[in-house]
Structure formats: structure tokens, C-alpha cells
Amino acid sequence: MLTHQEFENWLTLVKDQLQLGEARSRELCEELQDHFELAVAELVESGVDEPSAVVLAIEEFGDADVVATNLRNVLNQNRKRWMMNTGKMTFAAVGVVCLVAMFLWPNPPGNGIRNAFSSDSSSAELALRDQSVTSKANANIRKLLQKKVDFQFHQADIGRVIDFLSEELQCNVLVDRALEGDFDKETLFSSNLNQMQLSNAIRLSLDPYNATYIVQHGVLKIISLDDECSPYFQSRHLIDVGNVLGLISENEKSRIGQPFSRTEFGIGLSGKSVRGGGGGVFNIAAQPPLAQRLAPANKKTGKPDNEEPTEILTAELLLTHTITNIIEPDSWLRTGSGEGEIACLGGILILNTSESVASDVKDFLLDLEHALAN
Amino acid sequence: MAKKTDKFESDLLRGSLDLMVLAILDQEDQYGYLIQKQIREATEGKVTMGAGTMYPLLHRLEGDKLIRSRWDDSSGRKRKWYSLTAAGKKRLAQRASQWNQYAECMAQLMQGWFEPVASAKKQIRLNKKTT
Numbered sequence: 001m002l003t004h005q006e007f008e009n010w011l012t013l014v015k016d017q018l019q020l021g022e023a024r025s026r027e028l029c030e031e032l033q034d035h036f037e038l039a040v041a042e043l044v045e046s047g048v049d050e051p052s053a054v055v056l057a058i059e060e061f062g063d064a065d066v067v068a069t070n071l072r073n074v075l076n077q078n079r080k081r082w083m084m085n086t087g088k089m090t091f092a093a094v095g096v097v098c099l100v101a102m103f104l105w106p107n108p109p110g111n112g113i114r115n116a117f118s119s120d121s122s123s124a125e126l127a128l129r130d131q132s133v134t135s136k137a138n139a140n141i142r143k144l145l146q147k148k149v150d151f152q153f154h155q156a157d158i159g160r161v162i163d164f165l166s167e168e169l170q171c172n173v174l175v176d177r178a179l180e181g182d183f184d185k186e187t188l189f190s191s192n193l194n195q196m197q198l199s200n201a202i203r204l205s206l207d208p209y210n211a212t213y214i215v216q217h218g219v220l221k222i223i224s225l226d227d228e229c230s231p232y233f234q235s236r237h238l239i240d241v242g243n244v245l246g247l248i249s250e251n252e253k254s255r256i257g258q259p260f261s262r263t264e265f266g267i268g269l270s271g272k273s274v275r276g277g278g279g280g281v282f283n284i285a286a287q288p289p290l291a292q293r294l295a296p297a298n299k300k301t302g303k304p305d306n307e308e309p310t311e312i313l314t315a316e317l318l319l320t321h322t323i324t325n326i327i328e329p330d331s332w333l334r335t336g337s338g339e340g341e342i343a344c345l346g347g348i349l350i351l352n353t354s355e356s357v358a359s360d361v362k363d364f365l366l367d368l369e370h371a372l373a374n
Numbered sequence: 375m376a377k378k379t380d381k382f383e384s385d386l387l388r389g390s391l392d393l394m395v396l397a398i399l400d401q402e403d404q405y406g407y408l409i410q411k412q413i414r415e416a417t418e419g420k421v422t423m424g425a426g427t428m429y430p431l432l433h434r435l436e437g438d439k440l441i442r443s444r445w446d447d448s449s450g451r452k453r454k455w456y457s458l459t460a461a462g463k464k465r466l467a468q469r470a471s472q473w474n475q476y477a478e479c480m481a482q483l484m485q486g487w488f489e490p491v492a493s494a495k496k497q498i499r500l501n502k503k504t505t
Contacts, residue, residue: 181464
């Protein structure tokens with residue numbers, strides 16, 4: 001990396017005036033430094049000597065005071081907007097949580113609140129309860145999303161659609177600001193779907209507007225399809241897979257409990273063809289370890305010389321790997337290309353992913369359970 | 375008649391820099407230096423947006439959610455790349471349409487002074503062929 005004292009001084013002047021947090025400040029400096037180095041390199045390549053190139057590149061950036069003022073104005077404006085949006089979201093979420101808490105609290109509301117504050121570990125307990133209430137609110141919305149409705153609108157304004165959803169799902173409905181231009185107050189919404197599961201109806205109808213939905217903090221939020229895979233918009237889903245795990249253990253008893261090499265085995269359910277939630281059909285046969293096929297056996301032990309550490313194959317492992325291989329493979333952290341997370345604990349499948357991927361996983365599990373049982 | 379290398383007046387440019395950046399990012403993802411270079415080259419040096427102007431503009435467009443950024447170091451160098459969002463595409467389409475209409479109105483009003491839009495289009499086609 002080039003270090004030029006003049007540019008360092010210029011950057012310090014800008015940084016001092018911006019007074020950003022450390023991470024934000026470092027990012028901004030790295031971006032400007034990169035630009036500066038490319039500008040100097042290009043000038044040197046065109047025949048300018050390096051000291052002159054540095055001077056020209058700094059001149060091109062302009063006066064540090066002016067740049068800092070411009071950046072400060074923009075960043076302040078962005079921060080204000082972010083705070084307003086977050087404030088609105090928090091206010092809505094707190095409102096929903098309070099309302100749901102009032103209805104769902106097991107004890108009389110007065111006692112519950114008093115108990116929570118009088119407890120020694122009150123803050124931790126309260127946080128857990130809040131989370132639990134939000135999860136209940138999310139679960140309630142997801143349950144209502146399963147019901148069948150007539151989703152019919154003709155050139156309707158968005159307000160009417162939101163009112164309808166809000167009433168059907170008994171929750172607040174928000175439209176993300178990123179959808180401005182695609183789905184906003186000027187949009188005329190049309191949809192003609194009869195007796196369709198509400199979740200599918202919303203997803204299908206929003207698709208032409210480059211939008212979809214998520215359920216988060218007890219609120220249904222309409223977001224851009226581009227943002228769907230952002231970690232910020234992923235949410236937690238808990239699915240009971242006790243039956244499926246039992247069926248997998250039964251059907252795959254020759255493999256379950258056996259050692260396997262993670263790097264050599266193609267992990268996946270074998271023997272049956274099952275229609276995946278995404279619509280594809282998979283049929284992955286069990287393979288012998290590649291190492292056994294390729295590596296020469298050790299004469300004394302009879303095992304390959306390059307054998308790698310092995311672990312025991314479990315029904316949970318088979319299930320989670322099959323899901324990440326079949327349902328939106330690019331969306332999972334495990335495959336290295338996405339942000340979605342998956343784990344299986346005590347017969348519960350835990351997903352942290354987008355609403356549509358979670359919905360595909362649920363469909364797939366139903367198909368899988370049916371196929372394995374038959 | 376202005377010479378080819380003459381720079382545009384800054385008040386003529388006001389309001390169009392956003393559109394230039396959006397149009398460039400519509401073609402492919404870019405980082406700051408490349409955006410600046412493309413504007414300079416596409417306008418044959420008539421528009422030179424200084425880095426001190428461009429970065430506040432990029433951060434503003436990002437705040438407006440018209441573009442998004444990501445850090446990438448796959449080229450061996452950590453670099454911030456910008457891409458257009460769906461809202462950015464929509465805004466670009468709206469503004470481009472307004473600009474077309476505006477240019478046609480100006481052509482109508484400034485007959486005799488205004489180089490026909492058709493010849494500008496022809497020039498763009500020729501430039502594309504040569505590159």
C-alpha cells in the first residue's frame with residue numbers, strides 16, 4: 001500500500017471534521033485511500049512523475065474542509081433517516097408486543113409486570129419474555145398466513161391492500177422504503193386469486209412489483225426481493241421434525257450411526273425420489289467413500305493411508321444436509337454462498353432464513369414425510 | 375459554438391450527476407474510481423466529477439437506497455463496490471424519460487442552435503462501433 005504523508009494529512013483533516021465511529025471512519029478512509037492510489041498509479045503510468053502525481057491526485061479530491069462538510073451533511077442526513085425509520089419500526093414493534101402481551105400474558109397483566117420488575121434477574125427475564133412474546137406474535141401471523149382467502153383487488157391503492165392484510169393477519173403491516181418506485185402510494189395494485197393460501201397469494205401478487213414479505217418483530221413487512229436474502233431481513237423459524245427424523249432413522253438404518261468422512265461422502269437421503277419444495281426432484285444414491293476407491297490400502301491395517309478423521313452419521317445431519325443441498329442451495333451459510341443458517345436440536349429444526357426459503361423447507365418436509373412414510 | 379473539449383457549465387450539470395452515476399451502475403457494478411473514469415471517458419472529458427464531489431454523492435444515493443454497496447477483496451485488494459437497487463432502476467427509468475422529453479423540448483425551442491438529437495444518437499452508435 002502506498003503511503004503518502006500529504007494524503008495522510010488530507011485524510012486526517014477530513015476524519016477530524018467528520019467525527020465518525022472507528023469502523024465507519026476506517027471504511028471511509030479505505031475507500032478514499034483506494035481511489036487515491038488508483039489515481040496516482042494512472043497518472044504515473046501516463047508519464048507524470050510520482051511527486052507531481054500525488055499533488056494532482058490530492059488536488060482532484062478538493063479542499064478537505066469542503067469534502068468533509070459535504071460528507072458530513074450526507075452522513076447526518078442518512079443517520080437521521082435511519083433513526084426515524086428505526087424509531088418507527090421500534091414503536092410499531094413495541095406497540096404490537098404490548099398488545100400481544102396484554103392478551104397472552106398468563107397472569108393478570110398487573111401482577112405479571114410487577115413480578116418482572118421485582119425479580120432479581122429482572123432485565124434478563126424481561127428480555128427473554130419479550131422475545132418469547134415476539135416469537136408468539138410471529139407464530140400467530142405465520143399461522144394466519146396459512147388460511148385460504150380470496151385475494152382480489154383491481155387497480156386498488158396500496159392503503160386498501162395494507163388494511164386488508166392488517167385485518168386478516170391481526171398485525172401491523174409496513175412497506176419498506178427501498179420499495180419506493182416499485183410499490184408505493186402511487187402503485188395501483190391488482191390481483192385475482194381465489195381461495196388461495198394467504199402466504200402464497202401475497203408472495204405471488206407482490207412478485208411483479210419486485211417485492212415479497214417477511215414476518216419480523218410481530219410485524220408483516222413488505223420488502224424488496226433484492227433485500228430478501230439480507231441477514232437483516234432473515235428471521236427465525238422453528239419446525240417440529242420429530243416424525244421426519246424417526247422415518248429417516250428407519251429408512252436409512254444401514255447408514256445412520258456409521259462413521260463417514262464429511263469431505264468424501266455426498267451426504268443426502270438415498271433410495272427414494274422426493275419432490276422438493278422448490279419443485280425439483282432429487283435422488284441421491286449413497287456412495288462409497290472416494291478415499292476408499294482411490295487410495296491404495298495400507299498393507300498392515302487394510303485401510304487407506306490418507307484416511308481422514310471420520311464422524312458418525314445422524315438423521316439430523318442427513319436431514320440438514322439434504323435441505324441445504326436441495327432447497328435454494330445458494331442461500332445457506334453452509335454452502336459458503338448465502339447467509340441462511342440451519343440446525344437440528346431435540347427434534348426441532350431451527351432455521352434462520354428468509355420467509356420464502358422457510359416456506360419451501362416446510363413444504364419439502366411435508367412431502368418428505370409423506371414419501372418416507374409410504 | 376463550443377469546442378469539443380470545453381467543460382459543461384456547473385449549473386447545467388446540477389441535477390444530472392445522480393443520473394450519470396445511476397446510468398453507469400445500470401450497466402454493471404463499479405467502484406468509485408471506475409465510476410469517475412467512465413463519466414470522464416463517456417463525456418470525452420467534458421464532465422469531470424472530482425472525488426470530493428463523487429463520494430458524498432455515492433453515500434447520498436446509498437442513503438436513498440437507490441444504490442447499495444459491498445466490500446469485496448476477491449481481486450486481492452479490498453474494495454467497495456456499488457450496484458443499482460430496484461428503486462434505483464426505477465428512478466433511472468423515470469429520470470431518463472424526463473431527460474428525453476426535456477432534450478426534445480430544448481431542441482424545439484432552440485432550432486438552429488441545437489444539434490439534432492438524431493445526430494447525437496448516430497455519434498453514440500459510431501463510438502460504440504469503434505470501441
